[in-house]
Amino acid sequence: MNYFEELNKDYRFKEGFHTCINCxxxxxxxPAAEFYKYDPRKIVSIVQTKDNNAIEALLKSETIWYCGECMSCVTRCPRKNGPGLVIMALRDLSIRLGFFTESEKGRQIYPLTKALNGNILNYGYCVHPETFKYKDHPESGPVFEWVLNNKKQVYGRLGANYQGKGPGALRHISQEDLDELKAIYDVTGGxxxxxxxxxxxxxxxxQMGMSMEEYTEFTFSHCSPGHFNNED
Amino acid sequence: MIYQGKQKIWSDYQKETPADGWFYVRSCIRQSFFPASEKYFLAICRDLLGKDIYESEHHTTCGGIAYHCDTIPQETAMTIVARQFALMTEAGYKNLVTSCITSFGNYTEILETWREFPELEARIRENLWKATRREFEKPEYVAHASDLVYKFRNEIAERAKYRLVDVHTGKPLKIVEHIGCHYSKMFPHKGIGGAEYPCVLSGMVDSWGGEVIDYPERRHCCGFGFRQYMVKANRGYSVSNTHKKFESMEPYHPDAIITNCPGCPYFLDRWQYVISEQTGKTYGQNGFGIPVFTYEELAGLVLGYDSWDLGLQIHQVAVEPLLDKMGVQYDPANKYLGIDKEKLMKPALPSCLKCF
Structure with missing residues (x-):
C-alpha cells in the first residue's frame, strides 16, 4: 500500500497538507510540543518525503497520538497548512490498518472508542453523568462527587430536565432518535x-496476556515513562 | 490609505449576527457540568429579550468529541451533523446556534469542507437519507451562543443590577478572558475579531464595567486536548497546560476568568484544585482560587439572578470572593439545596484550596 496516496484520499489531509517550508x-x-516529545514540523516533513517506510513508522509510533487537536497550528502556519489535520488523517489510517495497537498511546483508542460511542449510542451525547464515574475522574473534585451522588436533586435545582421527556439539558433521548444515530453509524462506516x-x-x-477488562483499565490508566520532554 | 486598509481587515472579522430566529443545539459538556448556563442563556434571550430560540427534543450531540478523539470516521460525524440540520429545516429555522465551541468548530469545518468538495456534501445527503429518510437545508448562519450574548451585551448592561466593578474601591474588576480554541483558530473569519483579536468575551467585559487584562499566554489552550483529558493516563498534558496559563496570568492578579467554551471553565476550575492538592499553590487571594465563569453565568450575575440558581455552587473554586467584590447579595444557607429546596449533605472540602 502507498500510504501517502491513502492519506491523500482523506479530506482533512487535502485541506491541511500543502507545501511545508519547515519553519x-x-x-x-x-501545547503538545511544550510537554510531550512531539514535533509537528518533523511529522509533516516526514509525510512530505512520501517515504513509505518512514510513514509506516509514523503510523505505528507514539508521536502521532500526542496532539490535542486544538488546531493552534492552523492559525499560525504561514503556508496555510494544518498539521493537526494531517495528524487526524494519520490517526485515521493507523486505526484502519490496525497499526494503532503498536504504541501505548495508540492503544488508548480502545477505551476511548468504547466510552464515547457507548455514550452517543445509549444517551445521545459524547459525555454523560450516567457514565462519568468519580473514581475515573478524581480531578472533578469533591464538589462533583457531590453532584454525582445527588444527580436528580442538583440537576433538577439547576434547571435541567434530567431524564425527563421533552427538550432540555440532560433529557432522556428517545429510542427512535438513538436508532437514527445507530443507523447513521451503520451507513457511514461508524x-x-x-x-x-x-x-x-x-x-x-x-498478545499481552490480558482479559478485555484488564486491557481496558490498563490502556485507560497506565502511562509508561518516556513520553515527556523532561524524561530520558 | 493605511487606516482604510486596517479598517477593511477589521471588517473581515466582524459578524452580522442575525438578531432573531434560532435553532438551538446543546452541548455534551455544558449540559453535564454547567446545566444552569444553558437554562439562563435561553432565559436571557427568550424571556428577557423576547427572542425566538427553538430547541427540538430530538437533537443530539454533534459527535465532536468522539470525532476529535479519532473514534468515528469523518463521514459519521458529518452525517450526525446533517441530521441536526434536517431537524432545523423541519422546524422551519435557518439560523443555528450552538452551546458548544467544539460543535461550532465542527459545524463550521463541515460547511467549509462541503463548500470546497461538493461531492462530499452529496454523499452525506445520501447517507442521511439512507439512514433516516431525512433531508436538509444548510443553515444560512451558524453562531456560537456567546456571539448572541455579545450582540446583546449592551442590552444586558442597560438592565444590569450589578457591574464588574469592585464596590469597595470603585475600580473595574480585572478579568481574564479565555476563548475556546475551536471558536476562531481554525476559521478566523468565523469568530468576532478573528483569532488574533477575538472580542466576543472582551466586548462583554467592557460593556459590563470590567477591565480585560492581557498576559503572555492569553491565547494558549486550556489543555483539554480531547484524548489528552478523556484518557486518565494523559491528563498530565491537560493540567500542565492549565498550569502554564495560571503561572502566566498570576502576576496580573485577575479577579475572575470568563470563558466561552464549555470545557475551558471546567478545566481552568478543576485543575486549580488539582494544582493546589499537588503543590499547595493557589492563585487567588488568601488561599482561594481565581473563580472561573461561563459567559452565561457572568451575564446572569450582572442581571441579578440568584447565584445558586446560576449553578455557581458546582464550581470547585469558590465564587464568593468575586460576589463580595461585586456586591452581589447571596444567601449561604441556600447554596447546597436540592430541587424544591431539599436540604442536602454538603460536599467535602478540598485539603488546600479554600472553599466555603
Missing part, C-alpha cells in the same frame, strides 16, 4: 470502525 512555527505554538477497533484490540490484549 517550525507549528511546533513553537503547539459501526464498522467500532468492530475494527474491537478486533485489533482483542488480538493485542491476547
Amino acid at each position: 517550525g512555527t507549528c511546533t513553537a505554538v503547539c 459501526t464498522e470502525r467500532l468492530e475494527l477497533v474491537e478486533k485489533y484490540s482483542q488480538a493485542k490484549a491476547e
